[in-house]
Amino acid sequence: MSKLVLDSAVFSDAAVAVDTRMVNDAIVKAMLAVPDRWSIPLPHIRAARLAGKGTFPLPPESRRAHVESIPGPRGPISLRILMPDGAPRGVYLHIHGGGWTLGSARENENLTDRIAANCGLAVVSVDYRLAPEEPYPAGPDDCEAAALWLVKEGQNRFGTTRFAIGGESGGATLAVTTLVRLRDRHDLTPFSAVNLTAGCFDLRLTPSVRNWGDLPLVLNRADIEHFVENYLRLEGRAEDPDVSPLLANLKGLPKALFIVGSRDPLVDDTLFMANAWLAAGNGTELEVYPGGCHVFLAFPGTLSDQALKRVDAFLSDF
DSSP: OOOOOOOGGGGSGGGSOHHHHHHHHHHHHHHHTSTTGGGSOHHHHHHHHHTTOSSSOOOOOOTTEEEEEEOOBTBOEEEEEEOOSSSOSEEEEEEOOSTTTSOOSGGGHHHHHHHHHHHOEEEEEEEOOOTTTSOTTHHHHHHHHHHHHHHHHHHHHHSOOOEEEEEETHHHHHHHHHHHHHHHHHOOOOEEEEEEESOOOOTTOOHHHHTTOSOOBSBOHHHHHHHHHHHTSSSOOTTSTTTSGGGSOOTTOOEEEEEEETTOTTHHHHHHHHHHHHHTTOOEEEEEETTOOTTGGGSOSHHHHHHHHHHHHHHTOO
């Protein structure tokens, strides 16, 4: 039986390691160097990031990766597929973050390549449509289509029906939405595990977001509000469980690993969702890392090393 045991000491300043403080300070310095980030056209930001000219470095391209296209409700969907050494032990459906506005499968190659190499999984990372050009429900529709493709083609393509799903930030949001949609719309529960890092599970904004302020430690309150505005531009409503999965019926979903840093504006989203997951009767594991910034796993440091090993263990044994 799962239970959540959380020591309040993880939220104390004394628990934050020196190298974690150094990483956070460097991130804030880099973010402050572009003070009016939202004045730059989004296509320019996306192109710069993919060219390795964004605020943070682009990870090396994996030798494991290739790109395929599948049909989707709004046209083709690009999948970036990374294969392990040897026959896959399972498949991990990955959904990248970026506030449903930025990001791509390519930009997450440090994480997805590691999962393929260390866990023996084929990784299928979805390049879903981005807001505000294609707001809700375009992104979740693409992720739902990718999941249905995996259910249909997984055995033939990868030799297995052992599936896990997950993502970071807005990708974690979409991962839960995808699970609920497959259960409710298609009577399918094909995933055995879900890996959720620093998700935004309540777009009405949780207290940790509302009280965060302006400090740009990866993102701040204004950034999150901007992302939500982009995502919900047309027909999305923050009160809709398909948008804010914390409000959804979570019964019958797979075991989950929740990871978040204590210095993440979205920390409450993870704390609230982990407890809701447990209350719904699902297997639940929660790890809060002292001083970790938003999606700290993407940055160097001992804290990231610890969390990545935790993800490896979870995805190697589902």
